[in-house]
Amino acid sequence: xxxxxxxxxxxxxxxxxxxxxxxxxxxxxxxxxxxxxxxxxxxxxxxxxxxxxxxxxxxxxxxxxxxxxxxxxxxxxxxxxxxxxxxxxxxxxxxxxxxxxxxxxxxxxxxxxxxxxxxxxxxxxxxxxxxxxx
Amino acid sequence: xxxxxxxxxxxxxxxxxxxxxxxxxxxxxxxxxxxxxxxxxxxxxxxxxxxxxxxxxxxxxxxxxxxxxxxxxxxxxxxxxxxxxxxxxxxxxxxxxxxxxxxxxxxxxxxxxxxxxxxxxxxxxxxxxxxxxx
Numbered sequence: 001x002x003x004x005x006x007x008x009x010x011x012x013x014x015x016x017x018x019x020x021x022x023x024x025x026x027x028x029x030x031x032x033x034x035x036x037x038x039x040x041x042x043x044x045x046x047x048x049x050x051x052x053x054x055x056x057x058x059x060x061x062x063x064x065x066x067x068x069x070x071x072x073x074x075x076x077x078x079x080x081x082x083x084x085x086x087x088x089x090x091x092x093x094x095x096x097x098x099x100x101x102x103x104x105x106x107x108x109x110x111x112x113x114x115x116x117x118x119x120x121x122x123x124x125x126x127x128x129x130x131x132x133x134x
Numbered sequence: 135x136x137x138x139x140x141x142x143x144x145x146x147x148x149x150x151x152x153x154x155x156x157x158x159x160x161x162x163x164x165x166x167x168x169x170x171x172x173x174x175x176x177x178x179x180x181x182x183x184x185x186x187x188x189x190x191x192x193x194x195x196x197x198x199x200x201x202x203x204x205x206x207x208x209x210x211x212x213x214x215x216x217x218x219x220x221x222x223x224x225x226x227x228x229x230x231x232x233x234x235x236x237x238x239x240x241x242x243x244x245x246x247x248x249x250x251x252x253x254x255x256x257x258x259x260x261x262x263x264x265x266x267x268x
Binding site for chain 1: 176177178181184185188191192195196198199200202203204205206207208209210211212213214215216235246247248249251254255258259262
């Protein structure tokens with residue numbers, strides 16, 4: 001099993017709220033993907049592909065910005081919607097990880113909920129862990 | 135005081151890690167901004183404007199998936215040293231915040247830190263409060 005498939009498997013195993021995990025190249029073309037079998041995709045795949053294309057271009061811009069300024073390395077990008085969070089992060093110089101994560105608020109919250117927390121520390125540590133074996 | 139100036143004041147007062155906050159119009163022009171006293175800009179204003187334009191473009195694209203996954207709430211681009219947050223407001227306006235993301239030096243655990251948590255629930259509740267004002 002390649003390391004990219006391993007990243008997808010580890011992420012899907014770690015968090016049940018991840019509905020779809022994709023690895024694309026820097027042009028936004030899907031290379032590997034893993035979809036949770038028990039869930040239906042909320043967004044048509046054509047829209048996801050469109051988002052990936054835009055995100056991949058945005059990541060090129062973010063990396064260039066990090067080269068020009070003292071921002072430190074770019075880590076991740078989250079776009080949060082009422083029902084879903086979209087997470088993207090570069091996993092190496094040539095590949096991007098895209099996650100679609102369930103963001104439906106928990107029913108038992110008393111205050112207005114804006115959704116669930118995505119544990120980015122855990123996700124980044126999984127990516128770092130898999131990258132150390134390459 | 136305009137309600138968006140109040141929004142900036144409340145966001146800056148709520149969290150000392152917010153370095154810079156701005157409200158822009160639908161074309162990316164900065165209408166109001168607030169800079170934390172005593173802090174130097176890591177990012178030149180011209181670069182911030184580029185980021186804002188990219189975010190506005192992305193939020194316009196994201197409108198296409200509203201029927202599938204609800205309204206857009208916020209986006210976070212995280213770098214090692216700062217987080218850049220955007221929140222869509224009404225009439226195409228955008229709230230932009232630059233937040234310190236340096237890992238806490240006093241962190242007890244020995245694991246690698248990926249920075250601070252952005253308290254988006256609090257920021258969104260401030261935005262909702264301001265939106266409800268006339």
